[in-house]
Amino acid sequence: MALLRRKEGSGGRLLALAAIFGWCFGSVRCFGQSQDSELTFLLPAGRLECFFQTAVKNGTMEVEYQVIAGAGMDVDFTILSPEGIRLIVESRRSDGVHVVEPTVEGDYQICFDNSFSRFSEKMVFFEIIIEGQGGDVGGDEEWAGLEEPDGSLLEYKLEDIRESMDSLHRRLERSRQMQTVLRAFEARDRNLLEDNLWRVSFWSCASMLVMLCVALTQVYTVRKLFDDKRRVYT
Amino acid sequence: MMLSTPAAGLLLILAWIYPSHALYFHIGETEKKCFIEEIPDETMVIGKYRTQLWDKQTSSFLPSTPGLGMHVEIKDPDTKIILSRQYGSDGRFTFTSHTPGEHQICLHSNSTKMALFAGGKLRVHLDIQVGEHTNNYPEIAAKDKLTELQLRVRQLLDQVEQIQKEQNYQRYREERFRMTSESTNQRVLWWSIAQTLILIVTGIWQMKHLKSFFEAKKLV
Numbered sequence: 001m002a003l004l005r006r007k008e009g010s011g012g013r014l015l016a017l018a019a020i021f022g023w024c025f026g027s028v029r030c031f032g033q034s035q036d037s038e039l040t041f042l043l044p045a046g047r048l049e050c051f052f053q054t055a056v057k058n059g060t061m062e063v064e065y066q067v068i069a070g071a072g073m074d075v076d077f078t079i080l081s082p083e084g085i086r087l088i089v090e091s092r093r094s095d096g097v098h099v100v101e102p103t104v105e106g107d108y109q110i111c112f113d114n115s116f117s118r119f120s121e122k123m124v125f126f127e128i129i130i131e132g133q134g135g136d137v138g139g140d141e142e143w144a145g146l147e148e149p150d151g152s153l154l155e156y157k158l159e160d161i162r163e164s165m166d167s168l169h170r171r172l173e174r175s176r177q178m179q180t181v182l183r184a185f186e187a188r189d190r191n192l193l194e195d196n197l198w199r200v201s202f203w204s205c206a207s208m209l210v211m212l213c214v215a216l217t218q219v220y221t222v223r224k225l226f227d228d229k230r231r232v233y234t
Numbered sequence: 235m236m237l238s239t240p241a242a243g244l245l246l247i248l249a250w251i252y253p254s255h256a257l258y259f260h261i262g263e264t265e266k267k268c269f270i271e272e273i274p275d276e277t278m279v280i281g282k283y284r285t286q287l288w289d290k291q292t293s294s295f296l297p298s299t300p301g302l303g304m305h306v307e308i309k310d311p312d313t314k315i316i317l318s319r320q321y322g323s324d325g326r327f328t329f330t331s332h333t334p335g336e337h338q339i340c341l342h343s344n345s346t347k348m349a350l351f352a353g354g355k356l357r358v359h360l361d362i363q364v365g366e367h368t369n370n371y372p373e374i375a376a377k378d379k380l381t382e383l384q385l386r387v388r389q390l391l392d393q394v395e396q397i398q399k400e401q402n403y404q405r406y407r408e409e410r411f412r413m414t415s416e417s418t419n420q421r422v423l424w425w426s427i428a429q430t431l432i433l434i435v436t437g438i439w440q441m442k443h444l445k446s447f448f449e450a451k452k453l454v
Binding site for chain 1: 407
């Protein structure tokens with residue numbers, strides 16, 4: 001809202017700008033923008049959780065998921081299209097990557113099912129990358145109306161610079177997404193290792209107790225065989 | 235400038251109706267949904283949500299639901315509660331992490347009127363932004379008086395800084411991971427040695443005990 005007040009221009013231009021800005025803000029179809037949502041959530045035992053993502057026509061939707069904690073480290077995964085068709089059905093997988101292309105207009109349903117597990121709660125990480133038909137365009141529409149740098153003579157050079165910065169921005173976003181995926185892998189390994197540590201300690205103790213019990217039982221049994229009630233004479 | 239107020243108003247209205255095409259999910263009345271964000275320290279997180287209630291008469295979701303609130307609870311990696319607040323049907327919560335690790339964001343509805351929920355379904359649109367995605371660039375441009383190119387460079391710098399922070403955090407986590415791994419290996423080694431020794435000692439004790447027992451019974 002500050003950027004509107006700051007602009008010294010004619011009111012008509014401002015209104016048109018605001019109208020376009022507002023309309024584009026509401027509609028993804030305006031510019032082919034990439035939006036990614038990533039979430040890590042807790043999936044209780046025996047439950048089904050579904051998330052819905054709106055997609056535009058002829059875009060691409062990439063979904064990646066990983067189970068990062070939980071006893072079996074697996075979950076059932078389903079993607080349903082806006083018409084209700086099951087596009088992807090996976091059973092008891094610990095991770096997966098899927099690309100839906102081209103997408104139809106509407107809300108895609110992405111479901112994680114933990115019904116097969118009665119006691120273990122799972123922690124699931126998933127990431128959805130949605131791209132419009134033009135591919136990734138960049139941050140232009142967010143900052144429309146900012147002061148343009150002066151230099152009509154250098155217009156061509158400025159365009160070049162702008163393009164490289166755009167490309168850099170997109171690649172950095174992609175790096176960030178890769179980092180997120182690697183982080184999820186590391187979190188999963190760490191949880192697995194901590195579980196292992198606990199298991200090693202527990203079972204070592206248990207094993208030792210069992211050994212001692214067995215030893216005592218053996219001695220007791222042998223002694224009982226030679227009880228005073230049944231004297232054995234040499 | 236007189237026209238800027240209705241323009242701003244129009245923009246505000248449209249921004250309110252369409253916060254973003256984020257993910258949405260359905261939540262039951264007493265259900266609590268928890269999300270985990272693993273973030274490095276000194277990172278800002280902004281969460282925005284919008285709720286819609288299922289209306290049986292029109293068989294669709296109403297755009298807004300007055301009187302319906304959501305309770306947001308955020309725990310830090312040491313399970314200490316850093317935010318526990320009630321928000322309205324549309325809300326925005328923000329926090330900055332002071333310790334690196336897994337922060338837990340839990341949402342549950344806190345409806346005052348039970349009848350509202352009779353339909354059973356509440357649709358929640360949720361958008362969680364972390365790190366440099368929380369920066370409001372038009373605001374930064376206004377404050378520091380930057381041109382468009384300068385702002386883009388600023389955005390790139392912020393992105394790189396965030397990636398660097400995450401990498402540092404990754405390094406710290408990997409160190410912890412390595413420590414846990416070495417601790418596990420050590421434990422396995424020592425327990426094995428201890429068990430073998432105890433086994434041998436128990437065996438010797440058994441033999442001695444039975445031998446003395448048989449000698450006492452005059453069998454040997």
